[in-house]
Amino acid sequence: MTSLLFNQKAMVVGAGAMGGGIAQVLVEAGWEVLLYDTQDASLENGIARVRGVWDKLVEKGKINDAQRSAYNQQLSAAYVLREAAVVSLVMEAIYENLDAKRSVFTTLDDVVREDCILATNTSSLSVSSIAAGVKHPEPLMPLVEIVPGIATAPEVVEACVAAVAAWGKVGVVAKDSPGFLVNRIARPFYGEALHLFEEQMADMATIDWALTELGGFRMGPFALMDLIGHDINYVVTETVWMQFYYDPRFRPSLSQKRLLDAGWLGRKSGRGFYDYRNGATLPEPTRNEALGRAIVDRVVAMLINEAADAVYRGIGSESDVETAMLKGVNYPKGLIAWGHEWGWTKVRDQIEALRERSGDNRYRVCPWIHDLISAQ
Numbered sequence: 001m002t003s004l005l006f007n008q009k010a011m012v013v014g015a016g017a018m019g020g021g022i023a024q025v026l027v028e029a030g031w032e033v034l035l036y037d038t039q040d041a042s043l044e045n046g047i048a049r050v051r052g053v054w055d056k057l058v059e060k061g062k063i064n065d066a067q068r069s070a071y072n073q074q075l076s077a078a079y080v081l082r083e084a085a086v087v088s089l090v091m092e093a094i095y096e097n098l099d100a101k102r103s104v105f106t107t108l109d110d111v112v113r114e115d116c117i118l119a120t121n122t123s124s125l126s127v128s129s130i131a132a133g134v135k136h137p138e139p140l141m142p143l144v145e146i147v148p149g150i151a152t153a154p155e156v157v158e159a160c161v162a163a164v165a166a167w168g169k170v171g172v173v174a175k176d177s178p179g180f181l182v183n184r185i186a187r188p189f190y191g192e193a194l195h196l197f198e199e200q201m202a203d204m205a206t207i208d209w210a211l212t213e214l215g216g217f218r219m220g221p222f223a224l225m226d227l228i229g230h231d232i233n234y235v236v237t238e239t240v241w242m243q244f245y246y247d248p249r250f251r252p253s254l255s256q257k258r259l260l261d262a263g264w265l266g267r268k269s270g271r272g273f274y275d276y277r278n279g280a281t282l283p284e285p286t287r288n289e290a291l292g293r294a295i296v297d298r299v300v301a302m303l304i305n306e307a308a309d310a311v312y313r314g315i316g317s318e319s320d321v322e323t324a325m326l327k328g329v330n331y332p333k334g335l336i337a338w339g340h341e342w343g344w345t346k347v348r349d350q351i352e353a354l355r356e357r358s359g360d361n362r363y364r365v366c367p368w369i370h371d372l373i374s375a376q
Contacts, residue, residue, distance in 0.1 A: 007086075007087070007088050008030060008032060009034075009086055009087040009088060009089075010026050010031050010032070010033050010034070010088070010090065010091060011033070011034040011035075011036055011078060011081075011084045011087045011089075011090045012026070012033060012035050012036065012090075012091045012093055013036050013037075013081070013090060013091065013093060013094060013104055013108075014036075014037060014092065014093035014095075014121075015036070015037035015042050015043045015045070015046025015047070016037075016042070016046065016094075018093045019035065019037075019046060019091075019093035019094075019121075020035070020049050020050045022091050022093055022121065023035050023046075023050055023075060025167055025168075025169065026091075026167065027050075027071050027074045027075050028168075029166060029167040030074075031074065032074050032076075033075050033076070034076055034077070034078035034084070035047060035050075035075065035076070035077055036077075036078040036079075036080075036081060036083070040079065043077050043079070044077065047077055050075060051072055054067075054071050054072070055068070081107055081108060084111050084112050084116070085112060085113065087112070088113070088115070088117065089117045089119060090108055090112060090116060090118050090119065091119045091120075091121060092104050092118070092122075093121040096122065096232070096235055096236065096239065098130065101120060101122065105118055105120075117156065117159065117160065145172055145173075145174045145180045145181055145182060145324065145328075146160045146161060146171050146173045146174070147173075147174050147175070147176050147180055148176065149176055157173065161173070170323060170327045172316060172324045173317075173320060174315055174320065174324070175313075175314060175315045177313070177315050178239070178240045178243035178244050179236070179240040179243075180315070181310060181315060181316045181320065181321060181324040181325075182324050182325065182328040182329055183236055183240065184240060184315065185307050185310055185321065185324070185325060185335065186325070186329055187237060187240060187249070187306065188249075188302035188303050189211075189217075189224075189299060189303060190221050190224075190225055190233065190237065190253075191237070191249075191250070191251070191252075191253065191302075192298055192299045192302045193207050193211070193221035193299060194253035194255055196298065196299075197222075197255065198253065198254075198255055201291075201294075201295070202286065202291060202295055203283065203285075203286070204222040204273050204274070204283070205222075205282070205284060205285040205286075206285040206286045206287075206291065206295070207220060207221065207222065208220020208221065208222050208223050208285065209285035209287065209292065210285075210291070210292035210293075210295040210296050211295065211296060213287075214289070214292045214293060214296050215296040215300065215332070217331065217332060221299075222273040222274065223273075223274065225266065225273065226266035226272035226273055226274055226276075227266060227267055228266070229265045229266045229268050230256055230259050230260045230266055230272060231260060231265050234252060234257060234259075234260050237250065237252045237253075248361050249306070249362045259272055259273065297350055298350065298354065300338060300342075301346075301347050301350035301351055301354075302351070302363075303335050304335050304336075304338055304342070305347065305364075305365060305366050307325065307339075308339065308347075308366040308369050309368070311336070311368060312367060312368035318336050321334075321335070321336060322335070322336055322337065339369070344369050344373050344376075345373055347365075347369055348365050348369055348370070348373060351363050351364070351365050352365060
């Protein structure tokens, strides 16, 4: 590799909502961006959607006409992948399928310069697996969670950290492990809420109310799953579960799978856990504070345990774990800090009580928590 990020030109592969958002960030950071999609209509819609965002920013007075004009000139459509030959960075943002992502990178490998950085926006797939078959697998990483593959050169990681900072984003370095940091640690926010619902401890509206009003989260888990879409959220959960060799900590929910099978994908389809069709009324929660506190304690204990496990297994440093959850999913507190605030004995006792009651092996206290308690 002769140089890294030799110019500020990038290609984003995939013109959906995620790809468009990445293109917008890069353009606003001063990069020239080529947006590519296999479907011309999707590509043109993607370009129009990003430019529409800048139109709205002008209307709100957040940017001026000159800035909008400059941004529009920096973003252009690429109708063939061969145009990636002129860029120093390619960001892949297609759907979550290992074979499809591998195919993109195998094709790009024959097109791009030797020193071009290839990046993936995967939520849960192995970075090293995506890189398999690429002649130079060392330059592969996601955008904000910088995930080196087993062959990634240290200077590539350093270049990516610097680039992310220059884009005005926060970068954290994570080990190439299922779900990386954010999507691994966040699984209990959905999974434990689904268990509460399936055990009939509380209904969806009450669980969402408890975690927002009492827990301080910006959205409840059921509303958030509906917003993300079950075709994405469920698939990420299932992928992480399978990649962890069916560890019960990450076991998917039949309740969510039924929605996916029925095509009730959430807001995008008009129905999910909630009904978003015209004339539908959202259910009212049961505002019982004792019940709400029990809900929050159960979900937060599992989140803290998962964050502790990520540190224990070296998936990320304590600092990067905290940053990932605060900046990546806007949690009200860093989970390690939350554990210190609660006291690690409370975290342990909460999880062990769940295991004793249910017999479910998903309730396992991370050894790092036991070590912290022993050191007190």
